[in-house]
Amino acid sequence: MAEKLTGAEIIIKALADQGVDVVFGYPGGAVLPIYDALFKQNRIRHILVRHEQGAVHAAEGYARSTGKPGVVLVTSGPGATNAVTGLTDALCDSIPIVCLTGQVPTHLIGNDAFQECDTTGITRPCTKHNYLVKKVEDLSRTMHEAFYVATAGRPGPVVIDIPKDVQFAATDYTNGKSASHKTYKPKLKADRDAIEQAADLLLAAKKPVVYAGGGVINAGPQASKLLTELVRMTNFPCTLTLMGLGAFPASEPQFLGMLGMHGTYEANWAMHDADVILAVGSRFDDRITGRLDAFAPNSKKIHIDIDPSSINKNVRVDLPIVADAGHALQDLIRIMKARQRKPDAAAMERWWAQIDEWRARDCLAYGASKEMIKPQHAIRRLYELSKTTGKDTFITTEVGQHQMWAAQHFHFDKPNRWMTSGGLGTMGYGLPAAVGTQLAHPDALVVDIAGEASIQMNIQELSTAVQYRLPVKVFILNNEYMGMVRQWQELLHGGRYSESYSEALPDFVKLADAYGMKGLRAMGPDDLDGTIQEMLDHDGPVIADILVDKAENCYPMIPSGAAHNDMLLGPVEEGKDAIGEKGKVLV
Amino acid sequence: MAKSGTVGQPGSAYMIVDQDKAVRRHTFAVIVDNEPGVLARVIGLFSGRGYNIESLTVSTVTADESVSRINIVTTGTEMVIEQIKAQLSRLVPVHDVHDLTLEGPHVERELALIKVRAKDHQRRESLRIADVFDAKVADTTLESFVFIIDGDTGKVDSFVDLMRALGDVEVARSGVVAIGRGTEMVTV
Numbered sequence: 100m101a102e103k104l105t106g107a108e109i110i111i112k113a114l115a116d117q118g119v120d121v122v123f124g125y126p127g128g129a130v131l132p133i134y135d136a137l138f139k140q141n142r143i144r145h146i147l148v149r150h151e152q153g154a155v156h157a158a159e160g161y162a163r164s165t166g167k168p169g170v171v172l173v174t175s176g177p178g179a180t181n182a183v184t185g186l187t188d189a190l191c192d193s194i195p196i197v198c199l200t201g202q203v204p205t206h207l208i209g210n211d212a213f214q215e216c217d218t219t220g221i222t223r224p225c226t227k228h229n230y231l232v233k234k235v236e237d238l239s240r241t242m243h244e245a246f247y248v249a250t251a252g253r254p255g256p257v258v259i260d261i262p263k264d265v266q267f268a269a270t271d272y273t274n275g276k277s278a279s280h281k282t283y284k285p286k287l288k289a290d291r292d293a294i295e296q297a298a299d300l301l302l303a304a305k306k307p308v309v310y311a312g313g314g315v316i317n318a319g320p321q322a323s324k325l326l327t328e329l330v331r332m333t334n335f336p337c338t339l340t341l342m343g344l345g346a347f348p349a350s351e352p353q354f355l356g357m358l359g360m361h362g363t364y365e366a367n368w369a370m371h372d373a374d375v376i377l378a379v380g381s382r383f384d385d386r387i388t389g390r391l392d393a394f395a396p397n398s399k400k401i402h403i404d405i406d407p408s409s410i411n412k413n414v415r416v417d418l419p420i421v422a423d424a425g426h427a428l429q430d431l432i433r434i435m436k437a438r439q440r441k442p443d444a445a446a447m448e449r450w451w452a453q454i455d456e457w458r459a460r461d462c463l464a465y466g467a468s469k470e471m472i473k474p475q476h477a478i479r480r481l482y483e484l485s486k487t488t489g490k491d492t493f494i495t496t497e498v499g500q501h502q503m504w505a506a507q508h509f510h511f512d513k514p515n516r517w518m519t520s521g522g523l524g525t526m527g528y529g530l531p532a533a534v535g536t537q538l539a540h541p542d543a544l545v546v547d548i549a550g551e552a553s554i555q556m557n558i559q560e561l562s563t564a565v566q567y568r569l570p571v572k573v574f575i576l577n578n579e580y581m582g583m584v585r586q587w588q589e590l591l592h593g594g595r596y597s598e599s600y601s602e603a604l605p606d607f608v609k610l611a612d613a614y615g616m617k618g619l620r621a622m623g624p625d626d627l628d629g630t631i632q633e634m635l636d637h638d639g640p641v642i643a644d645i646l647v648d649k650a651e652n653c654y655p656m657i658p659s660g661a662a663h664n665d666m667l668l669g670p671v672e673e674g675k676d677a678i679g680e681k682g683k684v685l686v
Numbered sequence: 687m688a689k690s691g692t693v694g695q696p697g698s699a700y701m702i703v704d705q706d707k708a709v710r711r712h713t714f715a716v717i718v719d720n721e722p723g724v725l726a727r728v729i730g731l732f733s734g735r736g737y738n739i740e741s742l743t744v745s746t747v748t749a750d751e752s753v754s755r756i757n758i759v760t761t762g763t764e765m766v767i768e769q770i771k772a773q774l775s776r777l778v779p780v781h782d783v784h785d786l787t788l789e790g791p792h793v794e795r796e797l798a799l800i801k802v803r804a805k806d807h808q809r810r811e812s813l814r815i816a817d818v819f820d821a822k823v824a825d826t827t828l829e830s831f832v833f834i835i836d837g838d839t840g841k842v843d844s845f846v847d848l849m850r851a852l853g854d855v856e857v858a859r860s861g862v863v864a865i866g867r868g869t870e871m872v873t874v
């Protein structure tokens with residue numbers, strides 16, 4: 100008979116059996132047995148972050164850039180509560196995370212013990228599922244089931260709360276690597292009928308648009324290939340959500356750019372005027388639709404999503420297809436090919452002529468300047484110069500204007516190269532996500548495109564980068580403002596910049612120095628290329644503090660509560676109201 | 687131009703939504719694993735997403751007590767009711783969600799215990815009304831009765847309203863349990 104293992108050893112064994120090579124964590128009293136078990140083995144690498152929120156974001160960066168689940172280990176009480184923002188972030192963006200939390204011993208649960216909190220209660224609404232393991236006999240099964248739940252169907256974060264006595268108790272280990280769940284079995288294959296109908300609708304379309312999102316990326320690189328094949332084969336225009344960037348190559352002529360609140364003129368107008376919309380792994384989020392009663396009013400909508408609750412939530416669709424994006428796209432391509440028909444060529448020609456007219460507005464253009472670095476320009480130069488490195492390039496971001504400019508001006512030709520907090524919009528996401536991404540891709544170029552306000556929210560993770568010699572580049576578009584807040588205050592609140600100025604900023608170059616990394620600064624357009632090049636050439640971590648135009652706003656913009664064909668392309672004329680009364684209450 | 691939106695435009699999907707603001711009452715039977723926290727998940731889903739709960743009851747329904755059935759009465763527009771079903775189905779320990787209102791004719795029952803404190807004529811009247819409603823006396827003192835009544839929600843409501851008119855009333859209600867009519871069974 101096999102030797103009995105302690106709970107802590109079972110955890111490590113289960114992780115190894117799941118193919119986990121790295122865990123992001125932070126120790127504490129309630130997880131000491133697990134840390135002891137970690138110490139005695141060398142299959143799993145532990146990355147010591149500096150804050151538990153950072154652990155979860157790092158695991159998210161790891162997960163999004165590899166397609167594998169990210170693993171987190173934190174202690175009870177404050178360790179668990181610090182992880183909550185990261186868990187919520189992963190839930191909103193459908194990122195597979197398994198988060199192990201220590202808990203006080205079972206006999207103390209409910210006693211207000213030291214560092215006790217109701218972890219399963221607190222994390223219930225911010226996880227896909229969670230467990231409290233009260234018996235060591237349940238531990239192996241729960242560990243393996245958690246990986247299944249985190250990755251099956253629409254992925255998400257799963258918490259396993261493990262009391263300390265369970266970590267010490269011993270029992271037999273059962274390998275359930277191929278574990279499933281007795282009732283949770285998401286549907287992967289689409290109904291054949293629905294796919295047939297979709298093919299009919301698409302082949303009859305005169306003004307079609309493919310609108311794809313993060314679900315395609317979550318379905319694996321093969322799904323992105325299939326999406327690309329479908330778009331090429333049909334000659335349809337394709338737009339992507341913030342979460343979907345990279346699912347279709349940005350360099351393809353059929354790419355309209357991102358859609359939604361800060362999407363391109365051509366993408367939003369195409370959605371508005373479309374007669375058939377094929378939504379794949381995208382969820383008609385409010386950042387995408389704008390005003391609902393004016394969203395794509397004359398279109399038939401086909402919606403492929405693995406999560407039935409995403410369908411008909413905000414927008415009524417004509418043809419719901421519950422399936423994995425990859426499976427559904429594969430079936431759709433096969434059936435469309437078998438039809439041996441092409442979409443109406445004359446109609447497509449007219450549609451592309453119309454789209455070209457919209458494109459000619461050149462909505463992402465920005466005023467050039469010899470005095471100030473335009474933030475958009477900084478990103479374009481970063482993009483161009485990063486291409487010359489010949490390295491695989493991964494971009495993470497913080498949240499704000501810089502994030503939107505990055506989405507607009509940095510181009511992605513492959514999936515899993517773009518990590519941004521889309522659903523929750525978490526400032527402080529980018530740096531830890533870059534740490535996790537760089538760990539998974541040691542030889543790649545990983546850049547966190549940051550704002551000077553956001554970067555301070557998890558700045559402590561610079562230490563982690565330095566400790567593990569991770570050459571992440573923090574590219575700060577420093578406008579001395581919470582720029583996105585300032586922009587809304589300008590549009591909505593008469594330019595009263597209440598608390599949105601970043602006063603008392605640290606000297607980021609000195610800060611870099613203090614952390615033991617390289618610090619650079621670009622003061623004006625003449626330093627820009629040189630600074631970026633120096634950052635790219637340095638083989639360790641770098642902060643590049645790019646002083647940009649403080650007044651620049653992010654356009655195009657669909658003001659909240661407005662319709663797609665009502666977008667702002669530039670500053671609003673004096674005396675005009677950009678946002679209606681109804682829009683003001685929206686976020 | 688666009689400010690006027692697409693109101694009245696033929697083919698607008700949103701016209702459907704706009705016209706269908708009618709709120710309806712639906713009864714769900716939710717089959718779940720009988721494990722800790724499962725009820726909290728269901729209730730948290732309703733409060734977190736702003737859905738209504740008119741009534742909720744839960745009990746295990748298998749011989750081995752491994753499976754529970756949660757009966758929920760809720761209200762919402764058609765889109766919200768659809769969402770409720772989809773959101774419930776998405777919870778990991780949920781096996782199955784049956785919208786009994788959609789699935790066909792079903793029986794709904796509530797049990798209520800009603801204590802009425804009254805004297806003289808009111809006291810006698812309460813007993814007569816109880817008789818009409820087929821309510822039984824479960825306990826009595828010289829100045830009070832405890833009635834036990836079962837029936838659909840409407841019947842129980844009417845009985846309670848009448849009793850209120852007769853004296854001081856204390857009410858304990860079980861909430862709705864429901865099951866489909868006919869030979870078909872909900873498998874667990």
Ligand SMILES: Cc1ncc(C[n+]2csc(CCOP(=O)(O)OP(=O)(O)O)c2C)c(N)n1
Nearest residue numbers: 499500501526550551552553580581582583
């Ligand atoms: C944790 C958190 N708190 C507050 C916000 C609200 N918020 C959104 S953008 C933003 C300003 C970000 O400023 P900065 O990082 O400098 O980026 P910029 O917009 O200037 O590019 C704020 C405060 C948020 N998204 N996340």
Ligand SMILES: [Mg+2]
Nearest residue numbers: 550551580582
């Ligand atoms: Mg800023």
